[in-house]
Amino acid sequence: MYTAKGQLDSSxxxxxxxxLVRRLAHQMIAKLxxxxxxxxxxxxxxxGLxxxxxxxxxAQGVQFETFATQRIRGAMLDELRGGDWMSRGTRRQQREIEGAVHKVEQRLGRAPSESEIAAEMGMSLDEYQDLLGKVRGTQLIYLEDMSGDEGDEDFLDRHVADNANNPMAVLQDHRMREALVQAIKNLPEREQYVMSMYYEHDMNLKEIAVVLKVTESRVCQLHxxxxxRLRVKLREW
Structure with missing residues (x-):
């Protein structure tokens, strides 16, 4: 892998x-x-490579693959941190929705309807559905959800790192998956369909809209x- 001048052959x-890059990317995205x-x-x-x-x-006595793995993963983590997946305003609106879901659910003892959540937020159903479309919820976990007592936002380091050899991490991941599966089963039927088609069958919003015979914007709202709902349940977990 070296040139005639003793340098690494880049190509x-x-x-x-x-x-290796593709393998690390697929390992990481499974948790994102x-x-x-x-x-x-x-x-x-x-x-990063x-x-x-x-x-x-x-001369440092480290194998190149070990060194490269750290650099590649570090570059990916830096990009994810810099991207800040959702704006602060959008996250605030998402949390307001979640707060309303939690309050109504605790009061009624069941999954609330959209109209009930809208009423809790002091909105009409149309206004609430417009808000759902703007929020476009895509994340089950935000970085700050996993902050420590000192406010350290180390979610990516703890949840996207290679924990294959960490028994506690494997156990926690298994429990998290079980909690998520159960939470999905408790969703209203149409929302279950949306989650199944989107995540299990890799269908886009337009394809799901055709199956459900609704508009693409309505699928976005349901999603x-x-x-x-899932974030409320997983926060309890």
């Missing part, structure tokens, strides 16, 4: 380690919201509503 190295694109992570990872090639020093 050969990129060809050899591109599968659906709106994060795999191609974006791969592109950033390749930049290039950076690793320029900084690698074999946002489902996400709000």
């Amino acid at each position: 050969s190295m990129i060809r050899q380690y591109s599968p 919201p659906a709106n994060v694109e795999i191609d974006d992570l791969i592109q950033v990872g390749l930049i 290039t950076d690793a090639m320029s900084r690698f020093d074999s 946002s509503q489902a996400i709000a």
Whole structure:
């Protein structure tokens, strides 16, 4: 993998380690919201690989793959932090919806309807549905959800790092999945359909709209509503 001058052969190295970049991207995206694109992570990872090639020093006694893995993952994490998936205003509106869902659910002892949530928020049903469309809920977890007592926002480091060899992390992930599956089962029927088609069958909003015989904007509203309900349940978990 070296040129005649004893330098790393960039082209050969990129060809050899591109599968590593893709593997790390797929491992990471499995724990991220659906709106994060795999191609974006791969592109950033390749930049991290290039950076690793320029900084690698074999005299340090570290294998290149180990060094590159750290650089690639670090580049992806930096990109995710910098992207700040949703604006603060949108997150605030999302939390207002979740707060209303929680209050009505506690009062009624069941999943509230959209009209009941709208009433709790002092809105008409049309206004509430417009808000759902604007929020476009896509995340089950925000970085600040996982902040520590000191306000450290280390969600990405703790939840996107390679925890395959950490038994506690594996157990927590299993419990989280079980809680999520149960929460989805308790969604209103139409919202269950939306979540199933979107996440299990990889259908886009337009395709789901055709199946449900509603508008694409209505599917977006149902998806946002489902996400709000799930976040309330997972916060309890």
